[in-house]
Amino acid sequence: MILQQLILSVLIVGLVSCQSGKNKIVISGTIKGENPGKIEYTNPINGTCNWWFTKSIEPDSLGNFKINIKSDIPLFLKLRTTYKKQGTIIVEPGKQYKLIFDTSKEKNVLSVTDESSVIQKAYGKFPNPFHIQDGAREFLRDSLASRIKNTIEQRKTREIAEIEKHFSQNTISEDVFNLIKTDRECYYDAVLATTAWIKKMMEMQGRKNSFNPDFEQLWYDAFRPALFKKPEIINTQWFNFYTECYIYFQEYKNGNFTKDKLEELRNLDNTITYRVEKSKEYLPAEFCENYLAHYLYEKCFQKKYEKELIGLFNDFKTNYPESEYNFYISPLIDEIVKFHKTADLDFHENIHFVDEYENINTLSELAGTFTEGKIYVDVWATWCGPCKAEFEHKEELKRMLNKYNIPVLYISIDREKNSERWKNMIKHYELEGYHVRANKELAEELRKIFDKNGSLSIPWYILIDAEGTILNKRASRPSNLSALEKEINEK
Structure with missing residues (x-):
């Protein structure tokens, strides 16, 4: 009896070990160039590939690293050291991969050196933009929906044929073939749908003839049939973009994608x-x-x-x-x-709101509320992520500006309906200094100052004096204090 139990235990251990090996994926890599200290890679939750959800690993002193993943299905995996230095590889269960991450390059930083390099290179030649709107951009000026559709169909057909060639030569498995095929279908259908969606948005913004019946048909064609019948769609790089486009499309079909409906929803x-x-x-x-x-x-x-x-x-x-x-x-x-x-707390004593800021129409008027000296202006909004990222440097900024007796003037370009959120955010980030929420006239003047064509990009920093004279129209950010201090001393 004891012998039988021992044999059974060995068999169970062997079976578990065998199964764990089948779903194990090992990626061995080497850094070429400067060692970044950390490499991020997408965590394949449910087999997805999404930059929101990542893990990281630290290369050793020689630049070597190893990533271990478990999966029962093929995956797309993205790796990066910075926003610009990133790449994508295709991996499948039970296999090992070798790659080089060349940080000295600006493009094509990732190269696979194992036997899968053929399919990796083939896939690497296909369009793989950071955002689906980048893929749709080239078609937005085209007024012929039929031409757009034909162009996209030709590209999709050509790329899928390339993958079919590798499948027929047995260089990839059927599962990998289905994953890449669905990825290409998902990408190009999302490009079609995004093009139609943006054309509809352009029409709602007053651009006549942007969205004609042909573009409406293009939108319908993008989801006929929908790819949701293919389980591999979750594992593509375009699942979330495709899904988002599909939701907009359904809203359009149900009459909820109109200018009035969207404005009502925003409120x-x-x-x-x-x-x-x-x-x-x-x-x-x-x-x-x-x-x-x-x-x-x-x-x-x-x-x-x-x-x-x-x-x-x-x-x-x-x-x-x-x-x-x-x-x-x-x-x-x-x-x-x-x-x-x-939000329930009081404002810090060093947070000040400019008196009657609602009635201040120009930057000169605003500057006149200060007695003398230079003023560092931070133009921001509550919806601007990079603006809020710069607030992390507010303490260093305060210490440096105090040396020169320069106050910080925060100008928000938020709409009036977001006034409460604006004030709560000032509390949350403890933004000591002076605050204004620009009215329509001041916001318009800021756009003209920033760009004669009326555009405005934030965060934006200006150095002015109390008379409203602009000393530096493009002052450096708080995250670049050394450059900012140099600019202050030059004026």
């Missing part, structure tokens, strides 16, 4: 809740966890601190209590909770 306090409910209504249930996690994370990451996100995330956790996504979203929700607790 509601539960726009995110509306979108979540529509996602559940339009999408197959098996795709909701992945898309909703992406959507909630993205909204939290924008740091507008909408209170409704707290309840929506609680619902998500109830529906998906074991979801790996909860680990990533939870800290962002904690920050939102903290933000709303801060």
Whole structure:
């Protein structure tokens, strides 16, 4: 009996070991060039490939690193050292991969050196933009929907034929073939849908003939049939873009994608809740966890601190209590909770609002509220992520400006309806200095100052004097204090 139990235990251990080996993926890499100290890679939750959800690894002193992943299906995996230095590889269960990450290059930083290099290079030649709108941009000036569709169909057919050639030569498995084929279908259908969607938005903004019946048909064609019948769609790089386009399309079909409807939605306090409910209504249930996690994370990451996100995330956790996504979203929700607790507190004594700022129409008028000297102006908005990222350097900025007796003037270009959020955000980030929310006239003048064509990009920093004279129209950011201090001393 004891012998039988021992034999059974050995068999079980052997079986488990064999199974764990089958779903193990090992990626061995070497850094060529400067060692970045850290490499991020997409965490394939449910087989997805999404930059919102990452893990990281530190190369050793020689630049070597190893990534171990478990999966029962082929995956796309993205790796990066910086925003610009990134690459994509295709991996499948039970295999090992060798790659070189060349940080000295500006493009094509990732190269695979194992036997899979043929398919990796083939896929690497296909369009792989950072955002789907980058892929659609070349078609936005074209007024012929039929020409756009034909161009995209030709490209898609050519790329799929290239993958079919490798499949027929047995250089890739059927699972890898299906993954890449679905990826190409998903990408090009998303490009078609995005082009039609943007054309519709252009029409709503007053550009006549942007969205004619042919572009409406193009939108319909992009989702006929929808790719949701293919389980591999979740594992493509374009799943979230495609899904988002599909939700817009369904809203259009149901009469909710009009200028009046969208404006009405923007004025509601539960726009995110509306979108979540529509996602559940339009999408197959098996795709909701992945898309909703992406959507909630993205909204939290924008740091507008909408209170409704707290309840929506609680619902998500109830529906998906074991979801790996909860680990990533939870800290962002904690920050939102903290933000709303801060909103109940008083303003810090060193936070000042310029008297009657609502009636100040020009930068000169605004500068005149200061007695003398130079003023460092920070033009920002509550919806601007890079603006808020610069607030991390506010303490160093304050110490440096205090040496020269220079105050900070924060000008928000938020709309009046966001006035409460603007003030709460000032509290949350403890922005000591002077504050103004630009009225329509001041905002218009700022656009003219920034660019004669009327555009404005933020965050934007200006150095002026108390008479309103612009000393430096493009002053350096708080994150570049050494350059800013040099500019101050030059004026």
